[in-house]
Amino acid sequence: MNIKETDGKAIFKKEGIRIPMGFEVFTVAEAVQRFRALGSSAVIKPIGIKGRGKRGLVSFVSSEDEAADASARMLGLNVDGHVVDSLIIEERVDASKEYYFAFSLDFSSAKAVAIAGNGGINVEDGKASLERHYFDLDDGFGVEEAHRLIEAAGIAEREEAGRLIMGIYKIFRDYGAETVEINPAGVDRSGKLIALDAVISVDSTQIRTNEVKDGIEARMWKKGWSYVDIGGDIGLVCSGAGLAMATLDMISMAGGKPANFLDLAQVDGDGLYEACCILSERGSMKAMLVNLFAGLNRCDEMAEGVRRFVEDRKPGFKIVVRMAGNMVRSGENVLLRCGIRNFADLESAVKAAVDA
Amino acid sequence: MGIILNKDTKVIVQGITGRAGSMHAITMLEYGTRVVGGVRPGAGGKDVNGVPVFDTVSEAVDATDANSSVLFVPPAAALDAALEAFNAGIKLVVAPPENIPLHSEVRMVSAARRSGAVLIGPNTAGIIDPMLKVKIGFVPNAVFSPGKIGIASRSGTLMYEMASRMSEAGLGESTCVGVGGDPVQGLRFSQICRLFEEDSDTKAILLVGEIGGSQEEEVASMVLDGLIKKPVVAYMAGRYAPMGRKMGHAGAIVSGSGGSIEEKVAAFKKAGIPFGSTPRETVRLIEEEM
CATH class of the missing domain: 3.40.50.261 (Succinyl-CoA synthetase domains)
Structure with missing residues (x-):
């Protein structure tokens, strides 16, 4: 999960990495006001969008009118499903050269990697030639390695680049980040390096709630369940991420529209009851498909959860249940008491939900 | 005969006094796995459902000849538990915990490779051999x-x-x-x-x-x-x-x-x-x- 560029730059600044003076703005009026404060020229970019240079979303402006036009053009823009709701406006840096610096985790080798080279749009296109130094997290990364990397990458500003690399290494280590990336770091008129972007991708398992705005998603998160709204009309209640993804695929392939992804892991009866209640409040559903493969948990207890949900909430949509695994026979008997027949077969359950 | 597991697979449960640890010590034993001990610092000398508990992995290995371990410990304790197992000469570690910090996971995997041990996981249900009737984890x-x-x-x-x-x-x-x-x-x-x-x-x-x-x-x-x-x-x-x-x-x-x-x-x-x-x-x- 990437943290916001403005927050990333604030962290850079704390580590002594130079950044342009800049502000986050949410409206055209704010952009114009901040432009005045910055002087005669500025750069405006949408926050939270990848590949901005390539998409033509880095605007250099030199008047209030241009600042207004650029921010009006970007705010509300839909880029691959992500709606731009804030911009960064900052002082314009005329960079004579642009470099790329990053630390990242390499999962297949179980090592960390330091990367440096010429930066800019070429890196986004995958055309740049970058130098890489792989190392064990236990061994760490020191000034010597930094200078070897700088030499290999042919970076002339050695002292500056060395300090900057050690700065982002410290952030990478201290934040336990997946990636810390500067693309580009520019060489300004004074010949010094300045970070023109900041990408810090933190470990999403350690930080959960920052970006969760939606009510249902937030309530599921609080229970430790993973929920993603997908916009369709067949609600999904599943145990296990893999099975949940597979069920979502099967509904889509059968011509249905899943409302959500939901992974309850090894849920018990009370948990299942609660999950069904929360999901039913989402509305706009023609069916709810409960698909459970009991491993640690028990079908009879989970069937009790479904029965209580049906009797308490009297949902106006069809309930389709497919249970398998531990104690499935007693689970089926519990379901029959509220008039629900268990589908032994997942494919038939999916069809019943799609046909609802 | 399947892979990784065999008749000589002897397992210790790290975190055996916890809810998941004690429960799965039993489910593994009932299936046929040779669960020979458990580890919980401070609980050495006790037993959980007849399985002897040790303070450290080395003590457990010395006493039982265990060659495998499963980590039923909280995510924040998982890296230390795995390193302790590798240092004690354990050659197979199964790691069920979810939400272990990424840097800890990478260090865990690289430590396994350095010590020539097999690490399964993290965030795994485990491994099962239905022919031998041996499983490690919560499958x-x-x-x-x-x-x-x-x-x-x-x-x-x-x-x-x-x-x-x-x-x-x-x-x-x-x-x-x-x-x-x-x-x-x-x-x-x-x-x-x-x-x-x-x-x-x-x-x-x-x-x-x-x-x-x-x-x-x-x-x-x-x-x-x-x-x-x-x-x-x-x-x-x-x-x-x-x-x-x-x-x-x-x-x-x-x-x-x-x-x-x-x-x-x-x-x-x-x-x-x-x-x-x-x-x-x-x-x-x-x-x-x-």
Whole structure:
């Protein structure tokens, strides 16, 4: 999960990495006001969008009118499903050269990697030639390695680049980040390096709630369940991420529209009851498909959860249940008491939900 | 005889006094696993359901000759627990905890490689050999039956789903391994396939993959290079997952720079690996290969 560029730059600044003076703005009026404060020229970019240079979303402006036009053009823009709701406006840096610096985790080798080279749009296109130094997290990364990397990458500003690399290494280590990336770091008129972007991708398992705005998603998160709204009309209640993804695929392939992804892991009866209640409040559903493969948990207890949900909430949509695994026979008997027949077969359950 | 596990597999449970640790010490014992001890600092000398508890992994190894361990400890304690096991000479560590910090996971995997040990997970349901009746982790053994299919899966529940279908089809399983749902893993698909290739009981390999990462592509290139000659069939979940969103498993995310279903399908096609778009179709493809 990437943290916001403005927050990333604030962290850079704390580590002594130079950044342009800049502000986050949410409206055209704010952009114009901040432009005045910055002087005669500025750069405006949408926050939270990848590949901005390539998409033509880095605007250099030199008047209030241009600042207004650029921010009006970007705010509300839909880029691959992500709606731009804030911009960064900052002082314009005329960079004579642009470099790329990053630390990242390499999962297949179980090592960390330091990367440096010429930066800019070429890196986004995958055309740049970058130098890489792989190392064990236990061994760490020191000034010597930094200078070897700088030499290999042919970076002339050695002292500056060395300090900057050690700065982002410290952030990478201290934040336990997946990636810390500067693309580009520019060489300004004074010949010094300045970070023109900041990408810090933190470990999403350690930080959960920052970006969760939606009510249902937030309530599921609080229970430790993973929920993603997908916009369709067949609600999904599943145990296990893999099975949940597979069920979502099967509904889509059968011509249905899943409302959500939901992974309850090894849920018990009370948990299942609660999950069904929360999901039913989402509305706009023609069916709810409960698909459970009991491993640690028990079908009879989970069937009790479904029965209580049906009797308490009297949902106006069809309930389709497919249970398998531990104690499935007693689970089926519990379901029959509220008039629900268990589908032994997942494919038939999916069809019943799609046909609802 | 399956892979990784054997008759001499002797297991200690790190975190045996906890709820999950004590419960699964019993379920493993009941299935047939030789659970010879448990570890919990400060609880040495006690026992949990007849299993002796030790203060440290080295003490447990000295007293019991254990060669394997399973970590039923909180995510923040998992790295230290794994390092303690490797240092004590344990050669197989199964790591069920979810939500271990990424840097700890990477350090855990690199420590396993340095000490020449096998790490399964993290974020795994574990490993089961229905022929030997040995399992380590929390895999529900009821749906597994002895047979010919070797299964490697990134998801626990999908492994149960596919194994139960193999069992119903009369094919059964040789060994089933959950590699874990996180972006980094100890034992990877490619290494498991090499072991299945050498195993006389395994007649075909079923890969249960997901979007994200590069494990499926690695197997495809091994098949292409002729390193795996046994039939490989794949099933993959996440075809309709929205781009850039985490779907439960931290490893199941399409980043834009790889890991999409299209890239995986293309790699499988190139290598001639049949893949099912539903569990039912996957069973049919496996049956055709037998």
